Amino acid sequence: xxxxxxxxxxxxxxxxxxxxxxxxxxxxxxxxxxxxxxxxxxxxxxxxxxxxxxxxxxxxxxxxxxxxxxxxxxxxxxxxxxxxxxxxxxxxxxxxxxxxxxxxxxxxxxxxxxxxxxxxxxxxxxxxxxxxxxxxxxxxxxxxxxxxxxxxxxxxxxxxxxxxxxxxxxxxxxxxxxxxxxxxxxxxxxxxxxxxxxxxxxxxxxxxxxxxxxxxxxxxxxxxxxxxxxxxxxxxxxxxxxxxxxxxxxxxxxxxxxxxxxxxxxxxxxxxxxxxxxxxxxxxxxxxxxxxxxxxxxxxxxxxxxxxxxxxxxxxxxxxxxxxxxxxxxxxxxxxxxxxxxxxxxxxxxxxxxxxxxxxxxxxxxxxxxxxxxxxxxxxxxxxxxxxxxxxxxxxxxxx
Amino acid sequence: xxxxxxxxxxxxxxxxxxxxxxxxxxxxxxxxxxxxxxxxxxxxxxxxxxxxxxxxxxxxxxxxxxxxxxxxxxxxxxxxxxxxxxxxxxxxxxxxxxxxxxxxxxxxxxxxxxxxxxxxxxxxxxxxxxxxxxxxxxxxxxxxxxxxxxxxxxxxxxxxxxxxxxxxxxxxxxxxxxxxxxxxxxxxxxxxxxxxxxxxxxxxxxxxxxxxxxxxxxxxxxxxxxxxxxxxxxxxxxxxxxxxxxxxxxxxxxxxxxxxxxxxxxxxxxxxxxxxxxxxxxxxxxxxxxxxxxxxxxxxxxxxxxxxxxxxxxxxxxxxxxxxxxxxxxxxxxxxxxxxxxxxxxxxxxxxxxxxxxxxxxxxxxxxxxxxxxxxxxxxxxxxxxxxxxxxxxxxxxxxxxxxxxxxxxxxxxxxxxxxxxxxxxxxxxxxxxxxxxxxxxxxxxxxx
Numbered sequence: 001x002x003x004x005x006x007x008x009x010x011x012x013x014x015x016x017x018x019x020x021x022x023x024x025x026x027x028x029x030x031x032x033x034x035x036x037x038x039x040x041x042x043x044x045x046x047x048x049x050x051x052x053x054x055x056x057x058x059x060x061x062x063x064x065x066x067x068x069x070x071x072x073x074x075x076x077x078x079x080x081x082x083x084x085x086x087x088x089x090x091x092x093x094x095x096x097x098x099x100x101x102x103x104x105x106x107x108x109x110x111x112x113x114x115x116x117x118x119x120x121x122x123x124x125x126x127x128x129x130x131x132x133x134x135x136x137x138x139x140x141x142x143x144x145x146x147x148x149x150x151x152x153x154x155x156x157x158x159x160x161x162x163x164x165x166x167x168x169x170x171x172x173x174x175x176x177x178x179x180x181x182x183x184x185x186x187x188x189x190x191x192x193x194x195x196x197x198x199x200x201x202x203x204x205x206x207x208x209x210x211x212x213x214x215x216x217x218x219x220x221x222x223x224x225x226x227x228x229x230x231x232x233x234x235x236x237x238x239x240x241x242x243x244x245x246x247x248x249x250x251x252x253x254x255x256x257x258x259x260x261x262x263x264x265x266x267x268x269x270x271x272x273x274x275x276x277x278x279x280x281x282x283x284x285x286x287x288x289x290x291x292x293x294x295x296x297x298x299x300x301x302x303x304x305x306x307x308x309x310x311x312x313x314x315x316x317x318x319x320x321x322x323x324x325x326x327x328x329x330x331x332x333x334x335x336x337x338x339x340x341x342x343x344x345x346x347x348x349x350x351x352x353x354x355x356x357x358x359x360x361x362x363x364x365x366x367x368x369x370x371x372x373x374x375x376x377x378x379x380x381x382x383x384x385x386x387x388x389x390x391x392x393x394x395x396x397x398x399x400x
Numbered sequence: 401x402x403x404x405x406x407x408x409x410x411x412x413x414x415x416x417x418x419x420x421x422x423x424x425x426x427x428x429x430x431x432x433x434x435x436x437x438x439x440x441x442x443x444x445x446x447x448x449x450x451x452x453x454x455x456x457x458x459x460x461x462x463x464x465x466x467x468x469x470x471x472x473x474x475x476x477x478x479x480x481x482x483x484x485x486x487x488x489x490x491x492x493x494x495x496x497x498x499x500x501x502x503x504x505x506x507x508x509x510x511x512x513x514x515x516x517x518x519x520x521x522x523x524x525x526x527x528x529x530x531x532x533x534x535x536x537x538x539x540x541x542x543x544x545x546x547x548x549x550x551x552x553x554x555x556x557x558x559x560x561x562x563x564x565x566x567x568x569x570x571x572x573x574x575x576x577x578x579x580x581x582x583x584x585x586x587x588x589x590x591x592x593x594x595x596x597x598x599x600x601x602x603x604x605x606x607x608x609x610x611x612x613x614x615x616x617x618x619x620x621x622x623x624x625x626x627x628x629x630x631x632x633x634x635x636x637x638x639x640x641x642x643x644x645x646x647x648x649x650x651x652x653x654x655x656x657x658x659x660x661x662x663x664x665x666x667x668x669x670x671x672x673x674x675x676x677x678x679x680x681x682x683x684x685x686x687x688x689x690x691x692x693x694x695x696x697x698x699x700x701x702x703x704x705x706x707x708x709x710x711x712x713x714x715x716x717x718x719x720x721x722x723x724x725x726x727x728x729x730x731x732x733x734x735x736x737x738x739x740x741x742x743x744x745x746x747x748x749x750x751x752x753x754x755x756x757x758x759x760x761x762x763x764x765x766x767x768x769x770x771x772x773x774x775x776x777x778x779x780x781x782x783x784x785x786x787x788x789x790x791x792x793x794x795x796x797x798x799x800x801x802x803x804x805x806x807x808x809x810x811x812x813x814x815x816x817x818x819x820x821x822x823x824x825x826x827x828x829x830x831x832x833x834x835x836x837x838x839x840x841x842x843x844x845x846x847x848x849x
Contacts, residue, residue, distance in 0.1 A: 001736045033772055037738035041731050041767040045817070045834035046824045047706045048413075048728070051746035051753055053771025055739040057778060057828055060752055126772055170775030170829075278750035281780070337779040337793060386794050390809045393789075397634040 001036075008032045026120035030127040058129040060279045064270035065136055065327065071266050072259040073097030076144050076200065079256055083212070084204025100200060101259060104139035104151055111152040112138075115159040119168065130169035130176070130333070131159065137177035137327060140260025141320065141368075142184065143197035150188050154180040174375045175334045178368050185365070193217070193364060198256040214256050215245040215318045220361030222306035232306050239310065250317040261323040264316075271326035280330045283339060284346035288325040291350030292316050299358055307358050321353060324367040334375040338385040345381055349374040402611040404596070405629040409787040410617035411749050411822055413559040414762040415706065417727075419666040421566055422676035424693070428497075429685035431717075432475045433483075434460055435492040438710075438720035439530060440838075441539025441845070442469055444490045452479045457504035457527055457659030460493045465849070466542045471720075472527030472659050474681045476502040492717065495683075506657040511580045519584045520544065526653035531646040531661075531721065535627070535639050537845045538816030547640040549588035549631060552579070554604050554644035555595040555614050557621030558705035562666030562724055565601060566677065567645055572603035574651025575644075581654045582642065583608040592644075593626045604644060619787065624819040628788040633813050645723045663723045670764040671699040671727035683717050690714040694727045700767050702726040707821035708834070731768025739771070749785075749826045774829040782833075785822035788814060792823060796833065799840030804847055807840055816841065 008028070015025040034055065042049060077093030088096075112131045120127045138155055162179035163172040185192045195213035211218075215238075222232040238244045249255055253263025261267075274280025296312035303309035316322070329335060329349050336345035349371050356366030363369060436444035442463035447470075448454060455476040463469035473495050480496040509522045520543035523529040534541035541547075556564050568575060583590050589610050594600050596615035605611055612630060614620040623641040633639055642650070649661050661682040667675050674693045690696060694714060702709035703722040712719060743753030747763045755761070782792035790811040798806035817834035824833040 004736075005734070034737075034739075036734035036736055037768075037770060038772060039732045039734045040769040040772070041700075042769055044832045046821050047700060047702055047709065047711070047726075047767050048415075048747070048765040048825060049767075049769050049830065050750075050826045050828075051738075051743060051748045051755075051770045052750065052826075052828050053739060053830065054774045054777060054828055055771065056752050059740055128774060130777065168775065170777050277752050279752065332779045333777055335779070338791065339780050339783060342780075382794075386791055386810070389789065389791055389811075393634075393809065393811055396632065397636075400634045400637070 004035055008035070023118075023121050026117045026125075026127045030117075033126070054129045055132075057279055058132045060277050061133045061274065061327070062136055064273045064277075064280070065133075065140065065260070067266040067269050068260045068263055068323070069101075069136070069140060070094075071253055071263045072140060072261075073101050075253060075262060076100050076259065078254075079199040080201065083199050083201045083206060083210050085207035086204060096200075100144050101139060103148060104142060104146075104259075105136065107148045107152050108138045108155050109135040111155040112159050115156055115164065119164045123168070125168075128169035130163075134158070134176045134180075138180045141177065141181045141258045141323065143192060144200050144259055145197045146184065146188075146191050150184055150191060151180075154184040154187070157183045170333055172333055173379075174372055175328055175331045177331075178328055178372050178375075181365075181368055182372060185368070198258075212256065214364070215239075215250065216257075216357065216364035218245070219307045219310070219318075220364055223358075223361045225305060227303055227305060227309055229306075236306050239314065245318070247311070247314045247317065250314065255318075258320065258323075261320045264322040267322045267326050274326065274330070280326065281332070281335070281342055281346075283342040284330050284335055285325055287343045287346030288329050288350035289316070291347035291352075292321055292325075292354050293350075294347075295351045295354040299354070307361070315354060319357065320365055320367040321350075324353065324371055325350065328367075328371050329374070334378065336378040336381045336385075338382050341378065341381040341385045345374055345378050348377070402613065403630070404613035404615070405620075405626075407614060407616035407618075407620040407625060407629075407787050409783070410619050410625075410785055411826070412557070412618050413707070413822075413825070414760070415559050415668075415670070415728075416762045416764045417669040417672055417675060418560050419562055419668045419675045419677060421563065422674075424667060424674060424676040424678040427678050427680040427684055427686070427689045429688065430497060431480065431494055431685045432473075432477075432497055432681065432683040433492040433494040433685070433717040434471060434473065434683050434720060435717070436461060436471070436490050439471060439540045441534075441537060442466075442471075444471075446482065446490065446493070448479050448493070450479050450482055453477070454479060454495060455502045455504040457506060457657075459527070460495075461490070463540070463542075466544075468524050468544055469530065469540055469542050470524060470527055471530055472504075474659070474661050474683045476500075494717075501660075503656075503658040503660070506653070506659075508657050509581070509654045511577070511584055511654065514584065516546075516584055519581055522657075523581065523585075523650065523653065526657060527659040527661075528646075528650045528653040531642065531650060533641045535624075535633055535641060535816065536813040537841045538818075539845070541640050543585075545638050545640075547586050547588065548633075548637045550582050550586050550590045550640045550642065551623050551627055551630070552582065552590065552592045552604070552609070552642045552644055552647070553621070553623040553626060554601065555593050555621040555626070556645075557595060557618040558707055558724075559618075560666070560668035560705060560724070560726055561621065562664070562668075562677065563598075564644060565598065567664040567666070567723065568601065568603070568648065571648035571651070574648040574655060575601075575603040576606060576651070577654045578647040578651035579604070579606040579609060581650065582640075586640070591626070591630055593623070593630075595620065619785070619819065619822060622818055624814070624816055625787055628814060632789075635808055635813055637813075643721075643723075646721075661720075665718070665722070666724045667693060667727075668724060669702075669727035671695045671701075671729055672725075680718060682720050682722075685715075685717050686712075687715040694725075698730045698732070699727050700730050702728070706765070707825065708818040729764070729766040731766030733768070735768075769830055771828075771830050773831060776829055776831070778828045781826060781828060782820070782823035785826060786819060788819070790814060792820065796831075796836055799836050799843075802843060804844060807844060812837075812840060812844060
């Protein structure tokens, strides 16, 4: 390890305050502290410290995403070869997926970290680890065929407007990854919805009966058709036990969608890992699920179209609900910060997510908008929770 | 009358190097020193000059704003030196000790016959008043205040804490006398908190005091935790807190009029060659003791425990108000990819490292920070270690932006820095929580005075 340390030591004069490449100091510092946990010792307060730091917290989230990411990679290949009618092996599916996904990840990290490093240099503080997670989340919530420059533009917008203008990691109001997706969704709607972008069909003839739509897109066509309308039969057949979007397929993730969002099973696995490690908030995840279930249950009970009538559990397994629950709503900075607030925040995010999705078929991804909306509401929720504590204290004072 | 509480939030930090129950003998030295920096909330004004002769119990310096707060010499002898730092700040008053301690005669006190002001005056004059802490702010108490209640803390639950029964053995009469004197100082109650996992001490169970039992996790041994359970502090109220280990010193001043701050100090930590209990006066020079009993190679010597103690010079003087010495290794080494390794042997309060598999392991911790300072990111982390009805992160933010009104509303009167020590250990963002709280309390006190 000595030679690694030597490289850092030798290059340090270049990037230090008076060095020629001072702008690279944050990058140098980030890489060095990544390679070596610094030798800093406690100088005020407690003399011993927990081994955990933000790097550990963030890498734990990344580990939790790996199953969904690998599945997404494989699913890209599987859907691709399926759409053009070619037989493919597991390895081929993975390779094709990797070929599509890795450029997305690389571009996201390059664009986002570029902005972060620039701001770190300007503000003279170290690069924060927050983007390590955001940079992996963004590709996972994009359609596979989105052009790379759009991903770069969305990422830069998210880091700049979503985070840095508020003061950087820890100060942001909105979840940066969702900000990127929202930007892409509204700026480039044709690349973010419809039936062209979810499955890559290049290099072959499309097979008969192929549809590039997602479950959300198909369900949206049933709105306004009334319950039990024969016109919706073919669509709804796909949600039956034998259909493409069957409950089992949706749970396992064998359906088209944003890259990482499809497999409820593997996302849940990641969620359990996060909760067990103490990094993800079980309060948010649980209340989010319950919130979604309650809304879906109400819709189911008072259904006027097939979308509303969908089995509530099935409803939750589709689209970005599970991914939003485990990886998006739980972002500690943009979520409610009080433990009581987390229940309210999670519940309403899940509740509104399903509501937006079903009421406004133009926004097939209601979850994203619901979480962003609740991000904005979170400080208000916290305010009332904290206010209750203040009231308790005032009451005690009055009685004293 | 007795009450009992169980503390569910918190953490028992297990370290290697607990004090063996052996007597390490008495420690004495030719020089003793008292530092104003050990007394939060006072602006020192010297009462003696270099070269003056003092007796044990003579005032060395007092608080400029509250002259009744007197800090006395632990020994008799000649004032050898007044150490000063930048801007002539007084760092320490050094006394060259006589071979035999001569005590200043402050007279004895018959608590049963004396009124409140006589008791208060006696404690102030003998110097033992400085052993009493006043809350809010966590500063040395002025004997002219009248506290709502007095809380005596006999729970020692911090990392490697000494055995109080052993430390107080043989001093039962003084303890009882001190408790009686404290009872005379308040019209409210005197609460005595004891731990449920050690045998209750009879001498502490005076009939005038309310006995309270605490069980569960640390910080059950912090008096702030105890006050929050028993009777939280409201705005405008003052309470006093006393550590049970200081009672013999107070008691002796009551019974004999002598100031003799002598303690059985627990010597602990993985870098201690010999652990045990050493009898010493506060302010004693530790050079000889340290070199014989502590491995000083790359070592941090702490007066107090690892959570709330202060770093001290192994060749310096034993600070005021401490009855424990902890010696642990300095952590001034880097670690290759330490943040990504499984971490089977790493101390962590949560399950992010695989060491959660071994919850009962005692660690040999060093002083490494294990990461760089960051902004607040993780939420709900501090709540797990602060068993009070407050919102720690919101309160810290209020302090950081200097919003006095918000601090008050969020309960700053109920806390002192040590209450945030465990949260500081666990903090993912490596923020200096105790320092933030101390700064907040100082700002608030300035505003109120």
